[in-house]
Amino acid sequence: MKKRILILGATGTVGTAIYRQLSQEKDWEIWGTYCSSKQKDSSMLRFSVEMPDKIHSLLGQVRPDLVISSLRGNFDRQLTVHESIAGYLSANGGKIIFISTANVFDGNCKKKHYENDPTNSDSEYGRFKIQCEDLLRERLGSRTVIIRIPFVWGKNSPRIQEIRKGCEKGELEVYTDFFSNHVADLQIAKTLRWIIEEDKEGIFHVGTSDVIEYQDFIQKLICAMGGKKPCFVCQKEPGVMAVLNSRDDLPNSLKWDSERLIAYLNS
16 A cells, blocks of 8 residues: 655755655655645645644545644744644554744854754744644654755755846845755655655755855855856844754765755756
């Protein structure tokens, strides 16, 4: 019997990459959700966190063995949705992979963070993600896999579009004295595929292995794109926002650095 996988938020930068990657596996039956723009693919179903109760009929229709949550939207309604998912999986079996964020550590921006570090957030977004992580782990235990990611990039992602517009305009806002790592949509998708194939558990920090100043990364990216360097409007944000991998089971093929990320974005 095919494994049934439901991807919530399958039309965003991360969700799209995951949907495309997992759809390559013939032994998996992949379903995804979209919010507003109707999709031609019959395996794409409409779902919005603005109607959180609809999650019950969606789960009943798909009957997933695995839910991948890459949702966006109102935090309270998202939390309600995740409570319902936890209840369904608790009663019917199955796992969840929850896409979280480096912001669960934004209450301590003085150092890099690894999987086993205690979470600590000062932002509403970070605290919300911590709530979701804690809820799912409490209800489902080891059947919850958490993926924490830093700045996300794709070949046509909002951040790339912002860079292109800045180059055209001749002006681009950048952070200075701010050190971070980054992640490609493809790196996330390939890591999730490996996690599913190998039935891995726990917390994964997915991102580049090197931590560099944000402005320096943007300069290297623009140079690789062949664009004209714009005038940088600098916002001083001293600190570090980086989630690094400390697991010893991750294959080398899934380990990226900034150079590989920039090459991918320009391929």
